Amino acid sequence: MNNLSDVIKKTELSVTEETLTPVKNVPLYIEVKERLLESIAAGRWAVGVSLPSEFALADQLGVSQGTVRKALGDLEKEGILERKQGLGTFIRQATLERYSYHFFRVQRRDGTRVQPLEISQSLEQRVPVDKERKLFSGLGRINRVWNLSRIRSIDGIPALIEQIVIPHALAPNLDKQDKLPNALYPFFQSAYGITILKAEESLYPSIANKSDCKALKLQPNTPILIVDRIARDISGRTIELRHSRFHLPEHNYSIELN
Numbered sequence: 001m002n003n004l005s006d007v008i009k010k011t012e013l014s015v016t017e018e019t020l021t022p023v024k025n026v027p028l029y030i031e032v033k034e035r036l037l038e039s040i041a042a043g044r045w046a047v048g049v050s051l052p053s054e055f056a057l058a059d060q061l062g063v064s065q066g067t068v069r070k071a072l073g074d075l076e077k078e079g080i081l082e083r084k085q086g087l088g089t090f091i092r093q094a095t096l097e098r099y100s101y102h103f104f105r106v107q108r109r110d111g112t113r114v115q116p117l118e119i120s121q122s123l124e125q126r127v128p129v130d131k132e133r134k135l136f137s138g139l140g141r142i143n144r145v146w147n148l149s150r151i152r153s154i155d156g157i158p159a160l161i162e163q164i165v166i167p168h169a170l171a172p173n174l175d176k177q178d179k180l181p182n183a184l185y186p187f188f189q190s191a192y193g194i195t196i197l198k199a200e201e202s203l204y205p206s207i208a209n210k211s212d213c214k215a216l217k218l219q220p221n222t223p224i225l226i227v228d229r230i231a232r233d234i235s236g237r238t239i240e241l242r243h244s245r246f247h248l249p250e251h252n253y254s255i256e257l258n
Helices: 004-012 028-041 054-061 065-077 096-102 130-135 184-192 210-216
Strands: 081-084 088-091 106-108 117-126 145-154 157-167 196-207 223-233 238-246 251-253
Touching: 028 054, 028 065, 054 065, 065 081, 130 238, 157 210, 184 196, 196 238
Parallel strands: none
Antiparallel strands: 081 088, 106 251, 117 145, 145 157, 157 238, 196 223, 223 238
16 A cells, blocks of 8 residues: 555646647636546545645646636535645545435435435346446446345335446455445445446336335335436446335435536
């Protein structure tokens, strides 16, 4: 493992010294922002280690300090970076609370959030299907994926079945974990340097099948809610596919629109 001086040295050299060439109709600060995102996505800056100063970044990229400041400001607004007075600018550390409530959208009828608890989980390695290969194409050729199956409860009642697919190359030793944590996204960041920034979800109603009835203790033909998720990292690459089957007779699935 690199010591702190190695990490800092790596941080200082992480942005290419090649200066940016303006692209027609694209503001220069957007180009700077994209270059910084590439460096963050590549893991060139460790969480908890300050980024180079605005002056240093401007010098490395051949742009003004104001341009760098505007790019950093955008990344801060998007929740990727955080500035600490007197200390510098850092990659935002994922927290359990943020991910638990930002990406888990179930709430009670009175509007209070709930925390799902795991009943069971199983992990297997398999060959991806064509649809998965296509969705993971931004990561290059994917030959193997992890398939994580989980059953979770809400307020003490079995309520959720999940099928989660992750490229094997992103987490090659995933099966070495004694048990995967309830909140996966903070784990991805701390263990593999993968930051999930956003997710796209498709919701549609369905009827419980035999597997749903067995796992969630439902009667045949009980209505359920299906949620298909595509989770992406800070560079827009698909990192996780998730198929969830909810039985929510006493809860809502909450969506916030900005």
